[in-house]
Amino acid sequence: xxxxxxxxxxxxxxxxxxxxxxxxxxxxxxxxxxxxxxxxxxxxxxxxxxxxxxxxxxxxxxxxxxxxxxxxxxxxxxxxxxxxxxxxxxxxxxxxxxxxxxxxxxxxxxxxxxxxxxxxxxxxxxxxxxxxxxxxxxxxxxxxxxxxxxxxxxxxxxxxxxxxxxxxxxxxxxxxxxxxxxxxxxxxxxxxxxxxxxxxxxxxxxxxxxxxxxxxxxxxxxxxxxxxxxxxxxxxxxxxxxxxxxxxxxxxxxxxxxxxxxxxxxxxxxxxxxxxxxxxxxxxxxxxxxxxxxxxxxxxxxxxxxxxxxxxxxxxxxxxxxxxxxxxxxxxxxxxxxxxxxxxxxxxxxxxxxxxxxxxxxxxxxxxxxxxxxxxxxxxxxxxxxxxxxxxxxxxxxxxxxxxxxxxxxxxxxxxxxxxxxxxx
Amino acid sequence: xxxxxxxxxxxxxxxxxxxxxxxxxxxxxxxxxxxxxxxxxxxxxxxxxxxxxxxxxxxxxxxxxxxxxxxxxxxxxxxxxxxxxxxxxxxxxxxxxxxxxxxxxxxxxxxxxxxxxxxxxxxxxxxxxxxxxxxxxxxxxxxxxxxxxxxxxxxxxxxxxxxxxxxxxxxxxxxxxxxxxxxxxxxxxxxxxxxxxxxxxxxxxxxxxxxxxxxxxxxxxxxxxxxxxxxxxxxxxxxxxxxxxxxxxxxxxxxxxxxxxxxxxxxxxxxxxxxxxxxxxxxxxxxxxxxxxxxxxxxxxxxxxxxxxxxxxxxxxxxxxxxxxxxxxxxxxxxxxxxxxxxxxxxxxxxxxxxxxxxxxxxxxxxxxxxxxxxxxxxxxxxxxxxxxxxxxxxxxxxxxxxxxxxxxxxxxxxxxxxxxxxxx
Numbered sequence: 001x002x003x004x005x006x007x008x009x010x011x012x013x014x015x016x017x018x019x020x021x022x023x024x025x026x027x028x029x030x031x032x033x034x035x036x037x038x039x040x041x042x043x044x045x046x047x048x049x050x051x052x053x054x055x056x057x058x059x060x061x062x063x064x065x066x067x068x069x070x071x072x073x074x075x076x077x078x079x080x081x082x083x084x085x086x087x088x089x090x091x092x093x094x095x096x097x098x099x100x101x102x103x104x105x106x107x108x109x110x111x112x113x114x115x116x117x118x119x120x121x122x123x124x125x126x127x128x129x130x131x132x133x134x135x136x137x138x139x140x141x142x143x144x145x146x147x148x149x150x151x152x153x154x155x156x157x158x159x160x161x162x163x164x165x166x167x168x169x170x171x172x173x174x175x176x177x178x179x180x181x182x183x184x185x186x187x188x189x190x191x192x193x194x195x196x197x198x199x200x201x202x203x204x205x206x207x208x209x210x211x212x213x214x215x216x217x218x219x220x221x222x223x224x225x226x227x228x229x230x231x232x233x234x235x236x237x238x239x240x241x242x243x244x245x246x247x248x249x250x251x252x253x254x255x256x257x258x259x260x261x262x263x264x265x266x267x268x269x270x271x272x273x274x275x276x277x278x279x280x281x282x283x284x285x286x287x288x289x290x291x292x293x294x295x296x297x298x299x300x301x302x303x304x305x306x307x308x309x310x311x312x313x314x315x316x317x318x319x320x321x322x323x324x325x326x327x328x329x330x331x332x333x334x335x336x337x338x339x340x341x342x343x344x345x346x347x348x349x350x351x352x353x354x355x356x357x358x359x360x361x362x363x364x365x366x367x368x369x370x371x372x373x374x375x376x377x378x379x380x381x382x383x384x385x386x387x388x389x390x391x392x393x394x395x396x397x398x399x400x401x402x403x404x405x406x407x408x409x410x411x412x413x414x415x416x417x418x419x420x421x422x423x424x425x
Numbered sequence: 426x427x428x429x430x431x432x433x434x435x436x437x438x439x440x441x442x443x444x445x446x447x448x449x450x451x452x453x454x455x456x457x458x459x460x461x462x463x464x465x466x467x468x469x470x471x472x473x474x475x476x477x478x479x480x481x482x483x484x485x486x487x488x489x490x491x492x493x494x495x496x497x498x499x500x501x502x503x504x505x506x507x508x509x510x511x512x513x514x515x516x517x518x519x520x521x522x523x524x525x526x527x528x529x530x531x532x533x534x535x536x537x538x539x540x541x542x543x544x545x546x547x548x549x550x551x552x553x554x555x556x557x558x559x560x561x562x563x564x565x566x567x568x569x570x571x572x573x574x575x576x577x578x579x580x581x582x583x584x585x586x587x588x589x590x591x592x593x594x595x596x597x598x599x600x601x602x603x604x605x606x607x608x609x610x611x612x613x614x615x616x617x618x619x620x621x622x623x624x625x626x627x628x629x630x631x632x633x634x635x636x637x638x639x640x641x642x643x644x645x646x647x648x649x650x651x652x653x654x655x656x657x658x659x660x661x662x663x664x665x666x667x668x669x670x671x672x673x674x675x676x677x678x679x680x681x682x683x684x685x686x687x688x689x690x691x692x693x694x695x696x697x698x699x700x701x702x703x704x705x706x707x708x709x710x711x712x713x714x715x716x717x718x719x720x721x722x723x724x725x726x727x728x729x730x731x732x733x734x735x736x737x738x739x740x741x742x743x744x745x746x747x748x749x750x751x752x753x754x755x756x757x758x759x760x761x762x763x764x765x766x767x768x769x770x771x772x773x774x775x776x777x778x779x780x781x782x783x784x785x786x787x788x789x790x791x792x793x794x795x796x797x798x799x800x801x802x803x804x805x806x807x808x809x810x811x812x813x814x815x816x817x818x819x820x821x822x823x824x825x826x827x828x829x830x831x832x833x834x835x836x837x838x839x840x841x842x843x844x845x846x847x848x849x850x
Binding site for chain 1: 462544569847
């Protein structure tokens with residue numbers, strides 16, 4: 001290392017990149033954080049924007065505002081296109097960035113298992129624009145049903161299919177059930193929104209398969225109480241023109257549903273493939289790049305990859321899930337390794353994920369939480385979920401706003417951000 | 426009138442249509458409110474969304490939620506395309522609507538004085554999408570300047586031109602000055618946002634010409650303290666490719682400005698022309714349709730037109746301004762006339778606008794208010810402005826949210842909705 005301060009380039013301002021950046025703020029390094037967006041997004045709550053309970057600004061905060069006080073850190077809006085790992089440079093739309101250490105945490109996008117043409121029919125939920133588009137389609141469906149004279153078309157407009165019963169799909173389905181049965185209940189004259197049919201289609205044998213079976217079953221009952229029909233062991237074979245075809249082994253079923261939402265699959269950022277080509281590191285089926293036990297790439301101790309785009313297995317050989325706490329802990333770990341190197345120490349211990357538990361919320365007062373030593377369901381789980389999420393948002397100044405907006409929403413069954421926007425009005 | 430209940434069709438859910446609807450909710454009539462959007466928009470605060478201080482949901486509320494309790498009223502999403510005034514039907518994308526009484530309050534859109542091609546270069550501020558697009562361009566300009574290496578291009582990126590120094594333009598300019606000088610002040614490393622040049626271009630001799638000259642002058646000084654240069658007696662002759670040409674009588678000036686915002690002209694909804702053709706009523710230069718002293722069209726006592734799209738003169742012959750209080754008072758008046766007719770009474774007195782004053786805010790703690798008997802400037806005016814606006818929002822449940830968001834913004838100079846969204850990310 002030369003006499004000048006080491007240059008750390010971070011690609012991605014999500015949980016991984018941000019949590020690394022925050023720990024580097026006090027070190028004698030020059031940090032550059034690159035992101036295609038100017039804000040950090042709290043993805044776990046995207047489904048709340050998609051169902052009109054929260055506004056985009058409630059779950060996002062400008063990156064340069066968050067990192068303002070780190071005088072050694074600059075935040076730049078940049079679309080990273082490639083890397084030169086020999087000369088140690090990052091290529092982006094707004095310039096080239098030389099580095100001594102590179103940290104890549106560019107996340108995932110949704111994938112359609114080889115059917116990219118389904119994307120326009122069945123939007124996913126990874127960005128704010130996705131959430132606003134989903135919101136638009138959901139609310140428009142009810143609006144159109146209100147003026148629709150043909151009963152078959154009206155039924156199709158009031159049929160919603162969500163593909164994938166992981167946490168995203170289940171939370172979306174539950175929130176949709178709440179809208180139909182409570183929020184909109186007295187607002188229409190020609191239709192009864194509670195008659196909306198909500199189908200949660202899952203390829204596996206149970207929803208929320210990452211949870212223990214008893215919690216998974218409780219979630220299914222909560223969903224049913226909100227009017228959600230869970231269709232299991234069913235894979236989607238076709239999505240087009242307001243119609244979904246599913247197969248459960250026998251003859252395929254075609255469902256007329258004008259609103260189809262995708263929560264079924266993710267694939268690593270394309271930068272994973274770029275890095276794999278440049279370094280020879282392998283990638284898995286979802287495109288995630290395999291990292292070593294200290295989160296670096298083989299043969300490149302100066303390149304760290306973390307978060308959803310990295311394939312890392314725990315001590316039992318299970319791949320770590322693509323959830324926020326994993327990326328956060330990895331970010332802190334990477335910062336610790338970098339700090340160690342600056343001080344001439346080698347951090348020997350590998351990254352170890354401390355699973356503090358998972359939780360998913362199905363609707364007001366209904367949630368499941370697996371905290372290892374403790375399993376919760378119903379209201380206690382929901383309160384725990386609310387508290388944990390607020391804590392994470394605390395640091396970004398959004399807490400008070402979210403609290404007020406949720407309180408209002410909770411007390412009045414109102415979904416206060418229920419606007420149909422976009423597409424020129 | 427036959428034995429069935431009279432059918433009232435309202436076109437437009439802005440201030441005019443909404444205030445009419447609310448007074449009709451208790452009458453023995455069937456009300457249908459049609460709007461292209463599913464929400465009522467509080468337009469006076471659009472500039473706050475455009476500068477990232479508020480979120481869209483803070484200034485909009487779903488129409489069917491607002492009118493939920495009026496059991497005689499149905500709200501339908503519909504794009505009105507025409508009228509058959511003989512057979513008394515409204516034509517819309519989602520069907521035909523027969524009426525006994527028609528109330529049209531479809532508002533205005535911005536106009537470019539024959540230069541519609543300027544619209545893509547210089548967006549206006551009439552819809553939520555406009556506001557989000559403006560916000561995007563404003564924030565992107567700073568982001569791009571941060572990575573721009575060419576000094577001339579950087580200066581152009583940090584030059585903002587607002588065309589039109591009426592309330593919209595002045596408020597936008599002041600808010601932009603605040604962003605540059607306060608909100609973003611410590612967030613960039615390569616640029617100093619306070620160096621941004623903000624030009625407010627006005628064709629007339631003073632800004633906020635609808636106000637008395639002394640208040641107008643105070644506003645100009647407030648703007649200057651926020652770094653806004655007011656360019657008077659200047660008309661725009663060309664807008665293209667990040668460059669504005671203005672003429673002040675002598676040789677034209679060309680200003681390199683990558684962000685140009687339009688606040689200079691409005692024209693009535695196209696429905697005004699449609700009604701004029703159908704009824705023979707005259708329209709003015711801005712396309713507004715002339716209404717009689719009881720807000721009906723000549724020869725059509727069953728058709729009311731109100732709000733920004735109507736041309737109505739006060740007792741001194743001055744046309745009423747296109748502001749919210751005018752539309753609100755007109756809405757209440759129209760409902761009173763309709764109620765009178767139902768009861769067999771003729772409401773003889775003409776509509777009379779009670780001008781309770783106007784106010785415009787230039788920035789934190791800087792505003793001007795002309796209340797007739799009282800003129801305010803500075804903090805007192807700003808507090809009055811805040812109070813009045815909150816009162817209007819009260820009824821739609823947004824008050825608490827706005828209060829919290831403004832309080833946060835005020836105390837921290839933060840603009841919490843400062844996200845660059847749209848265009849696929």
